[in-house]
Amino acid sequence: MKQSETKYKSRPKRVSTAALEKAILAVGGIKEKDERVLWVLARYKLLTGGQIRVLCYYDVSDLWAAKLQANRLGQLVEVGLLERIYSYGREACYRLSGLAIKWLAVQGLQVRPAALLLLEHDQQTAWFMVQATLESRRLGWELTWEGEIETESRARLKFAPDATGISTRADGLIHPFFLESDRNTETYNVWAKKVERYVRYFDTGSWRQRFGRDDKPREGFPAVLVVTSGPESRVRGLIKATATALRQKQVGNWYFTTRERLRPHVGSIGEGRSGPLQAPVWSVMGSTNLVSVMQGVQHG
Numbered sequence: 044m045k046q047s048e049t050k051y052k053s054r055p056k057r058v059s060t061a062a063l064e065k066a067i068l069a070v071g072g073i074k075e076k077d078e079r080v081l082w083v084l085a086r087y088k089l090l091t092g093g094q095i096r097v098l099c100y101y102d103v104s105d106l107w108a109a110k111l112q113a114n115r116l117g118q119l120v121e122v123g124l125l126e127r128i129y130s131y132g133r134e135a136c137y138r139l140s141g142l143a144i145k146w147l148a149v150q151g152l153q154v155r156p157a158a159l160l161l162l163e164h165d166q167q168t169a170w171f172m173v174q175a176t177l178e179s180r181r182l183g184w185e186l187t188w189e190g191e192i193e194t195e196s197r198a199r200l201k202f203a204p205d206a207t208g209i210s211t212r213a214d215g216l217i218h219p220f221f222l223e224s225d226r227n228t229e230t231y232n233v234w235a236k237k238v239e240r241y242v243r244y245f246d247t248g249s250w251r252q253r254f255g256r257d258d259k260p261r262e263g264f265p266a267v268l269v270v271t272s273g274p275e276s277r278v279r280g281l282i283k284a285t286a287t288a289l290r291q292k293q294v295g296n297w298y299f300t301t302r303e304r305l306r307p308h309v310g311s312i313g314e315g316r317s318g319p320l321q322a323p324v325w326s327v328m329g330s331t332n333l334v335s336v337m338q339g340v341q342h343g
Contacts, residue, residue, distance in 0.1 A: 058141040066122040066142050073146070076112075077119065084125075084139050085147055085154045086188040086206075087172055089165040091134045092116060094173050128162070136166065154190060163272075167302065168205045168224040171270050171319060174309045175208065178318025185211045202244045204267075209254070219254045219265040220336075227273030231284040238288035241267065245294045264295035268325075268336060272302050278326055286328050298325040298336050 067073055073081075079099045084090060090098070096112055116137060119125040124143045128136045139147070144154050172188060179186035189207040204221040211217050223237070244250065251260035271277050278299045285297055300319075308322035320337045327334055 058145055060145070062123075063142050063145050066124055067146070069122040070118055070124065077115070077124075080116070080119070081124075081139065081143050081147060082152075084137065084143070085152060086190055087169045088190075089128070089136050089138050089162070089169050090173070091136050093134070094169065095137065098173065098176065138165075164205075164224055164226050167226065167270065167272055168222065170302075171222065171224065171305075172206055172208075174305075174319050178320055179210055181318070183213050187211075202240050207265075215256070217254065217256050217261075219261075221265055221267045223267065223269045225269060225271035225273065225277070225281065227271055227277050231280055234281060235284050235288040238285050242289065242292060242294055245292070264293075266296045266298060266336065269297065269299045270302060270305070270319075271299070275301065277301070282326060282328055296327065298327060298334070300325045304333075 070077075076099065080095055083095065083098050087094075087098070092113055095116070096109060099112075116125065116127075120127045120137070123140050124146070125137050126140045128138060139154060147154050176186050176188075187209050189209070205224045206222040207219065208222060209217060209219045221241075225234075245264055250264060251262075254261040254265060269281060271281065278301060281299055282297075304324040305319050305322065308317045308324065309319060321335055323333050323335045325334050325336055
């Protein structure tokens with residue numbers, strides 16, 4: 044099997060420094076745009092070529108630039124710095140290879156390789172992250188993402204949301220939130236254990252300084268956004284399991300939605316719809332009304 048047809052069923056292999064140097068030499072060195080691609084994939088884990096293009100500030104309407112970018116991604120795949128993943132006839136996705144993970148480690152960023160058999164999960168997580176990033180750009184907000192290892196090490200305990208978003212408004216106010224991507228495969232008992240880890244992190248109080256501003260501790264715990272690919276009954280089940288696991292403790296605001304609810308509000312890449320944060324499609328505990336995350340976050 045060619046490297047460009049890698050199946051998404053194993054973690055990238057460990058590699059030597061000599062192999063990394065050989066790959067970099069073969070591709071003519073790591074260019075500035077290559078660095079941007081590698082750093083973006085470190086945050087999003089798994090992206091299509093179109094998602095990479097729009098996140099790395101390529102002009103999506105420039106067909107020549109798009110062709111050049113596709114050619115460059117192909118070169119990075121050929122020398123082993125990226126892996127191209129095919130799944131069920133969908134558009135090819137890209138992830139970091141062991142060589143790229145080693146290169147990032149040299150730059151000071153530890154990256155957790157994509158886990159075994161989590162293609163659908165990683166695609167769903169990246170899909171939401173991309174849409175939220177594009178929406179924030181339209182609003183003039185800066186949205187940055189942390190990977191699992193960064194969040195876990197900062198928390199000083201076993202606490203690893205699928206992603207941590209930190210949104211900074213033009214006036215400097217910071218609105219952090221955690222993202223959980225649910226594929227409707229875990230039992231509610233497994234989900235409850237995940238919620239309990241949020242409670243333990245809340246009890247440490249370390250998040251107050253982590254998400255504070257100008258040496259001023261943060262007062263409210265970051266919001267938790269839960270996106271499921273399951274039906275409406277899954278949302279109700281997750282809300283019930285969450286409420287039980289929290290044991291009436293106020294650990295931030297929790298928002299729940301489905302991909303189906305979000306679809307009418309996101310459109311294609313680059314299309315200017317309301318976006319997942321502004322759309323009133325989120326369920327909250329104790330209410331039957333659907334709300335907008337942006338509205339709650341701005342007052343959180």
